[in-house]
Amino acid sequence: MSKQLGFLHNSEKCIGCRGCEMACKNEYQSDASVRWRQVYQLREKDFSQPTRMFISIACNHCENPECLRVCPVKAYTKREDGIVVHDQDRCIGCKLCTMACPYDRPQFNAILKKVEKCNLCYERLDQGQQPACVAACVPEALELVEINEELDLKVGVLKTLPGMPNPSVTNPSIRFIGPKQGKQIRRDV
Amino acid sequence: MGNWEWPLVIFTVLGQTSVGIIFCLWLLERKRGKQATATTTEYQGFIQSSILVSGVLLAVAMIASLFHLGHPFAAYRALTHLGTSWLSREILLFVFAFGAWAYLALLSRKPGSKMSGMMALTSGLGFLGIISSALIYTLPRVPAWNNLGPVIFFLMTSIILGTLVTAFLGRKVLASAEVKQLLNIALGSVIGSAILYLLYFSLLQATPEGAATAQYLLTSPVFLVRVAVGWVIPIFLIMNAVLKKENPQPQIILFALTCGVAGELLGRGLFYVSAMGMHITALM
């Protein structure tokens, strides 16, 4: 593998507008039973003050993808650029990958009876376009980046956020810029 | 939390029982071989029918497993990732086990053939299949599964139900000592299983997800039933049977077997439903 592509999610900029989630569905017209990308509202108690903070998670194209390891039909492959691609033609719908992924990103399509997930819009990338979610992000909180040491050494770049599973399980190719909270004058204090 | 994965429950419990039966037959054969006990037609018939029951169970199990798949007719493709997928390996081993069983079934029809080797091979492949099954669920994502628990409990199921089925099938043919030996193994396994489960419970507390699994089980009425019919009642019944001087009553064995099967099925159902994986903790 020559490089590892992944997402950089800026929680400081993200407003939880869910445009990325629906732009993904718009691009692929995916069934209602699957959510390749999902915006999560982080729990209030994980922060020093109440807040509405969000993360937007699709497949993390992990360095050690559990989906790929457990899949009995070799539906998963990891490309040279690190994208974990799921080939739905091979899938037999055993759902083992949905049990193995800490991020719940392989999603079972209730109509097709097969799993599907974010393939990082590799067809768009191959044509020089941004992934649909990144292109749709109004506050520009979501970026496609190369995950490397240089990125990890940058100040403010985090490997995990409160609410995310321990990254050591799969080494997800996602990085975060942590949420920032302003001053609050609230009536309940 | 997971789902009630009934096809997988049927597959694992029946498949494990099937392997356990062949294993018991091997135990009996080996002992009889050592003691050079003369083979009666009744005994021959018992071996034949037991092998048949084992095969039917294995076949039903494997068919049931297909119902778990979104695309059962493409199940053959599941053999294509032996490199890292325990599911591929499990299926391969069960296919081999089934092949071995078929040869064993053939042998059992030929009078005078020596079967203990083939029984060892069949049950050995079966046990490897069961271990592979368990390793499928040994997922880092699921702390309740990511330990020796699945391997131990899957093998326990095989022994408990294998011995009880074999004891019941051999109730008229086997010597009292043989039946009691099987029941003793069953008793040891049920008690062992219950004790190991207690240890397993304390292990679960180590992670938040494991604790959630434990919490789910402790508050689930199904788990109470599973404890009663899977552990308490069989222990009582089998103990009663082996401690009495006379031959164990077939009704008692049947009752213990029924309870054991119900307990293992419910237990396996809970295994899937109570599994709590690491996940993104957020408002839903």
Add this chain to the structure above:
Amino acid sequence: MKITRRQFIGGTAAITAGAGLFGFNMLAKSDVANAASNQTGVKTFRNVCPRNCYDTCAQISYVEEGVLKKVEGDPKSTYTNGKLCLKGYNYTRRVYSPDRIKYPMKQTPRGSGNWERISWDEAMNTIAEKILDLKQRYGSTLPVCLDKYSGNFGITHYGIEGTLSSIGYTTRAVGTPCWPAGIDSQTYDFGTIFNNDPEDFANANYIILWGSNCAWTGVHSLPFIMKAKERGAKLVVIDPILTSTASKADLFIQIKNSTDGALALGMARYILDNDLVDWDYVNANSIGFEEWADYVKKNITLDWAAEKTGIPKDVIIQIAHEYATAKPASMWVGYGMQRHTNGGQNVRIIDALGLMTGNIGKSGGGVNYAHLETWGFNYHAMVMPAPEGSVGMPGPDGTYTNRSVNMNNFAGDVQALTDPPVKMLWLACRNPVSQDPDTNDIIKMFNSMELVVTVDSFFNKTVELSDIVLPATTHFEDWDVMASYWHYWVGINQRAIDPMYESKSDVEIAMALSKAMNALEPGSCTYPTEGDPEEWTAKEFNDGVFNMLGISDYKELLDGPRKAKFSPAAWADGNFRTPSKKFEVHSERAAQNGLPAIPIWVEEMKAPNQYPIRFMTPHPQHGLHSQFQNLDWMMAANPEPLLEIHPKLAAEHGIGEGDMVRVYNDLGEVTIKARLTETTSPDVIVSYEAWYKDSKFNVNFTVKAIPADMGKQATGMDGIAFHDNFVAIEKA
């Protein structure tokens, strides 16, 4: 490795094909992944989202073999910037929803769910006969009542008003529920509503979002606000709820509802006392300021403001100082804060803050509420003469007019009419059974009708209580032109796909009705019966619109939407449109309407003893009023309504996370699942208004039609104090 999406979409199709002749399976005809690129066979069209929304997004629709494959933002609009909101990305599900109304249908009896497909001819004849019958029985068409509002703000949709005008003088729901108090306050102060270009937020040094949750309701403005923030501007959000927008603020101020004017007055007192007034601007551009300054100095103290608003004095001082000295400082006055019995008055006080600090007419400044400057179309589809000999409400000069009923007290006012009574309702772009206050009274009013006709795309709550439903096209199936009440862009909307099933646009329905009416009684309807949709749209343009957009033909808009050639700062020329041509701190027009002439404090509505909790029902994220939330993707992402409740209040009532809560008052009740959150305060509960598929949820069962203080001057009727809604709660 190549993934063919064809196969999986194809699989979807096989299942959903059973749902109807058309459906999502229409999406399945070809390879979606290929459709994403500009390959042969994919045609693109320009569309504009016509919903009642700040953003009125310019869209590009991708069509292959006559099927809408996806919708994207149009990069040619620098406001939309090539991106849509979550709702905009759901449009294929709206167009191809199996739940769409496909044919004209008749329900007997009303409310039974016993729907039967009928032909357009039968539908039009039934309606025409009823209109003529009522005209004969009552001597006029006044028993026919129109309730139309914001379901589609496309200009040709004013053909709905035209439909009713063309049959005679009728009863009309007049007013606008959501924003008129603020409109009037700015009408008294400035002469009309006119906000800065929202793209101009980028030039502000200080921004106060006052009651605006633009992260949900106007997301495309946010990047310009964030651009200012990156430049060092401070972002202050004043809101009773810690919204998603407020979570991004440098300073969030949780104000006690309806006391915004008190905060603004406290700020004004500080600005006056510390000589931070821009006297040059005030003296040159306003009248009545001294009178108001006098009032402030005599009546307002910072301690009072702090007490009233629940905001510490030092915070009021801080924001007053910062707002007055940042130059330019911008304010966005959201519609939420004016939905109170003193809402208009509070906006007037905030307007005065903008004036006294010289932030009006400045790029990067403004007290920004809304505008209608780009809406100067012909309203060709709307303006229709009454048939000869029509009788209506007698006017002073012997002519006749329509009869007005208050849209904001629609149920009550319609039932009060007797001479003649209202016997037939025509509803289009409107869902009063979901959206009007006092749902029970609305249902009662519907029951008194002889015929209820609704034009819609979905079997919503209003359609459920109708006799006849007519299937409406979506904006992808029609020509139209749309302007925004916030940004300065105007765009053409092309017909991207053929009308689905038997759906028709409102103008086509008007033409069909006209044919039926004139066949039964020649001369009974003046609506034209010819014209294709593009022609109808073309007729809405005039030289004023062309000049404003810098074009000479509407066809130039096919190359992309155009932005009005205005200064980025509203009122930069100082030509206010008040009678005095100045900013009127003292407004005689306000006084004539029985309101204080100057922006003084008016007491807020207090919670009654038996209903001590304020129930706020603001706009949702996954829908726009009763639109969008019913679609399958939205239902999957947001399956049920929630009640945001502070843990302290929840504990008092023994309510835990996920418990069902009964919210009630003397009007009605609604039961909602609790979401415990400290983003609201202990005396305010929040649930977002919406229409969920297969759900009885409707916040308006508890909402009284309490008028806001303003709205008459510019919109004919006062607004609704939606947020002065008080309830009690219990664990259900």
